[in-house]
Amino acid sequence: MIGRAALTFAALTLxxxxxAPWQWELPTGVTAPIVRPDNPMSAAKVALGxxxxxxxxxxxxxxxxxxxxxEQKHAFADGNxxxxxxxxxxxxxxxxxxxxxxxxxxxxxxxxxxxxxxAQVAIPIFGLTPVEMGMHGSEREIPRRLSRDACYRRQxxxxxxxxxxxxxxxxxxxxxxxxxxxxxxxxxPADRGALLPEAVNGKAVFARACASCHxxxxxTDGRFYAIxxxxxxxRGLAEATERTADEGRFxxxxxxxxxxxxxxxxxxxxxxxxxxxxxxxxxxxxxxxxQVLAYLEALTDRSFIENRxxxxxxxxxxxx
Amino acid sequence: MxxxxxxxxxxxxxxxxxxxxxxxxxxxxxxxxxTSPRPLDAGRTAExxxxxxxxxxxxxxxxxxxxxxYVVRPEKPGGSxxxxxxxxxxxxxxxxxxxxxxxxxxxxxxxxxxxAISVAHGHGPACTGIRKMVDFDLGVGRYVLQxxxxxxANLPLLVTKLPA
Numbered sequence: 001m002i003g004r005a006a007l008t009f010a011a012l013t014l015x016x017x018x019x020a021p022w023q024w025e026l027p028t029g030v031t032a033p034i035v036r037p038d039n040p041m042s043a044a045k046v047a048l049g050x051x052x053x054x055x056x057x058x059x060x061x062x063x064x065x066x067x068x069x070x071e072q073k074h075a076f077a078d079g080n081x082x083x084x085x086x087x088x089x090x091x092x093x094x095x096x097x098x099x100x101x102x103x104x105x106x107x108x109x110x111x112x113x114x115x116x117x118x119a120q121v122a123i124p125i126f127g128l129t130p131v132e133m134g135m136h137g138s139e140r141e142i143p144r145r146l147s148r149d150a151c152y153r154r155q156x157x158x159x160x161x162x163x164x165x166x167x168x169x170x171x172x173x174x175x176x177x178x179x180x181x182x183x184x185x186x187x188x189p190a191d192r193g194a195l196l197p198e199a200v201n202g203k204a205v206f207a208r209a210c211a212s213c214h215x216x217x218x219x220t221d222g223r224f225y226a227i228x229x230x231x232x233x234x235r236g237l238a239e240a241t242e243r244t245a246d247e248g249r250f251x252x253x254x255x256x257x258x259x260x261x262x263x264x265x266x267x268x269x270x271x272x273x274x275x276x277x278x279x280x281x282x283x284x285x286x287x288x289x290x291q292v293l294a295y296l297e298a299l300t301d302r303s304f305i306e307n308r309x310x311x312x313x314x315x316x317x318x319x320x
Numbered sequence: 321m322x323x324x325x326x327x328x329x330x331x332x333x334x335x336x337x338x339x340x341x342x343x344x345x346x347x348x349x350x351x352x353x354x355t356s357p358r359p360l361d362a363g364r365t366a367e368x369x370x371x372x373x374x375x376x377x378x379x380x381x382x383x384x385x386x387x388x389x390y391v392v393r394p395e396k397p398g399g400s401x402x403x404x405x406x407x408x409x410x411x412x413x414x415x416x417x418x419x420x421x422x423x424x425x426x427x428x429x430x431x432x433x434x435x436a437i438s439v440a441h442g443h444g445p446a447c448t449g450i451r452k453m454v455d456f457d458l459g460v461g462r463y464v465l466q467x468x469x470x471x472x473a474n475l476p477l478l479v480t481k482l483p484a
Contacts, residue, residue: 061471062399
């Protein structure tokens with residue numbers, strides 16, 4: 001059903017004019033995401049961000065990379081309820097998948113102030129609630145480590161010719177954001193119109209019972225709701241807004257690849273998708289829930305999960 | 321731009337709890353060797369892999385990841401500041417074998433250069449100091465054990481056969 005067309009990202013800045021242009025490969029009808037003008041996409045930047053994504057030197061003791069929690073086989077979610085940080089501190093929230101994050105208006109479970117992928121990078125690397133990668137207080141360590149590597153020096157020069165290849169936290173964040181924006185996922189049975197009969201019925205039930213919030217191409221409205229009882233340990237949106245009305249509110253999660261991103265909910269407390277659906281109290285009978293489950297399974301993009309362009313880069317600077 | 325974002329974010333956060341070291345208690349019988357480890361230097365290549373004795377725990381001293389040459393690239397390789405190593409062990413009785421670690425390091429068990437598929441994994445018994453356990457069903461033969469992405473140069477390690 002969906003034809004594929006390549007949209008060439010316009011080279012509007014000097015940086016983009018120097019670096020190799022980036023081509024979005026998007027289905028017909030899908031427009032390219034908005035990209036920060038100070039961080040235009042380039043193939044070199046995406047390649048650098050891909051390597052950084054898998055590099056555990058971004059954590060204090062070299063044991064945790066972005067990919068430690070964002071695993072491709074789970075559509076870059078985790079498979080665990082939560083994940084402890086480098087010092088063993090308990091994780092706080094379930095790891096979200098990364099499909100189509102370039103289009104998402106809200107990037108975390110409960111903080112609408114984080115609106116760019118560049119800004120989000122700081123949360124796992126430097127954050128303290130909880131400590132994940134543990135680099136708080138060691139901000140100069142990442143540039144120091146990366147600068148020791150000749151391949152990295154070359155990659156930063158290629159990715160940031162306008163910054164003379166400077167290796168700093170800002171360029172690390174820009175490269176990671178570029179790689180994450182390249183994580184495009186629009187090739188599911190649902191996208192192709194290849195739904196089995198039960199999933200067809202499930203799509204209709206979903207449209208009636210779920211799509212008021214799980215709406216749009218990524219099945220999220222980007223808004224915040226309280227589905228589960230308020231937990232004082234994690235106040236959700238209220239932690240950012242300090243409004244009582246926001247207690248226990250969390251982002252409507254996007255549902256692309258949802259069948260492989262479990263466990264579900266912001267706290268990973270739903271062990272099965274059926275349990276996650278039931279907790280919505282959406283007045284579905286068991287048969288309708290089964291149908292919705294079939295539809296949700298059809299939101300799995302195998303080509304995304306198996307795309308070698310998103311995998312660990314074994315030879316980032318070529319042989320020799 | 322980015323530094324301002326970091327500063328704004330850190331204004332919101334509270335201090336992290338310090339690491340708590342659990343008291344050591346005796347592990348179950350099948351892991352009894354865990355409590356009396358002997359020091360051992362890890363190998364840096366498969367050819368010079370350090371040989372482990374089944375059922376005997378070691379307090380492994382690991383080289384820098386930069387000095388380790390793995391047979392196959394670990395699925396989650398550590399950074400340049402992490403530590404790793406290469407070990408070997410021989411199975412003479414087929415069965416289920418458990419690798420117990422005092423950290424969350426990544427491990428691969430290789431048979432003739434190919435990773436064996438684990439059949440179970442999980443945390444160690446509470447307060448034993450065993451943080452991670454991975455089980456494999458292994459036949460007779462020699463195996464290479466790769467350890468990757470350890471946060472320190474020291475790693476308590478035990479490979480043992482589980483009761484049938």
